[in-house]
Amino acid sequence: KAGVTQTPRYLIKTRGQQVTLSCSPISGHRSVSWYQQTPGQGLQFLFEYFSETQRNKGNFPGRFSGRQFSNSRSEMNVSTLELGDSALYLCASGGEVLAYNEQFFGPGTRLTVL
Amino acid sequence: KQEVTQIPAALSVPEGENLVLNCSFTDSAIYNLQWFRQDPGKGLTSLLLIQSSQREQTSGRLNASLDKSSGRSTLYIAASQPGDSATYLCAVRHFAQGGSEKLVFGKGTKLTVNP
Numbered sequence: 001k002a003g004v005t006q007t008p009r010y011l012i013k014t015r016g017q018q019v020t021l022s023c024s025p026i027s028g029h030r031s032v033s034w035y036q037q038t039p040g041q042g043l044q045f046l047f048e049y050f051s052e053t054q055r056n057k058g059n060f061p062g063r064f065s066g067r068q069f070s071n072s073r074s075e076m077n078v079s080t081l082e083l084g085d086s087a088l089y090l091c092a093s094g095g096e097v098l099a100y101n102e103q104f105f106g107p108g109t110r111l112t113v114l
Numbered sequence: 115k116q117e118v119t120q121i122p123a124a125l126s127v128p129e130g131e132n133l134v135l136n137c138s139f140t141d142s143a144i145y146n147l148q149w150f151r152q153d154p155g156k157g158l159t160s161l162l163l164i165q166s167s168q169r170e171q172t173s174g175r176l177n178a179s180l181d182k183s184s185g186r187s188t189l190y191i192a193a194s195q196p197g198d199s200a201t202y203l204c205a206v207r208h209f210a211q212g213g214s215e216k217l218v219f220g221k222g223t224k225l226t227v228n229p
Contacts, residue, residue: 004157006157033216033217035217035219042219042220042221042222043203043205043219044219045216045217045218048216056215056216058216088155090157090158092158092217102148102160102163103148103160103205103217104160105150105157105158105159105160106157107156107157108156108157110155
């Protein structure tokens with residue numbers, strides 16, 4: 001079974017631009033969560049989707065948005081990029097019983113904002 | 115607000131040593147606790163998942179315990195090897211306000227196993 005895949009693996013953008021990251025969960029998984037990882041803040045929860053609906057949202061500004069498609073693939077969008085958005089963005093997929101399921105992470109997308 | 119703490123932040127041991135990594139959390143209203151390892155610049159690899167009703171889980175040389183009432187978990191690594199060098203993260207699946215759940219992470223313990 002293939003694991004969680006994320007594209008692209010690396011991105012370099014300039015301030016003010018926008019970016020879209022993609023995540024394909026493990027086949028059969030309908031839950032996708034997104035996290036931001038920085039050296040200072042560690043791993044912080046962005047949002048979680050299940051069956052195309054956003055279930056949970058972390059404390060990030062509205063510039064961060066996401067969506068999930070009918071095939072469970074998810075995209076995350078960041079508009080008006082700031083230097084502080086430079087981070088490793090990780091997505092995780094999980095199975096049916098959300099509260100109890102194991103989370104499996106992708107390799108991440110390294111975003112650098114210049 | 116759920117907070118997860120991992121002590122120590124870094125640990126260096128000689129090869130072959132048995133070691134324990136610690137994780138504590140402030141709110142015992144959790145569904146489960148999961149241990150991950152992360153190699154530099156990479157994603158997270160799931161090591162062990164313990165449901166809130168369980169006391170421990172084992173996988174190979176790894177053993178994780180959970181004491182929900184005291185808000186603690188430990189990850190025991192037996193006979194450590196240089197390939198175990200990585201950052202180890204624990205995360206709790208927390209019942210948050212509004213009926214939602216989310217994964218709350220500690221900042222990790224960076225383990226170095228010296229040959």
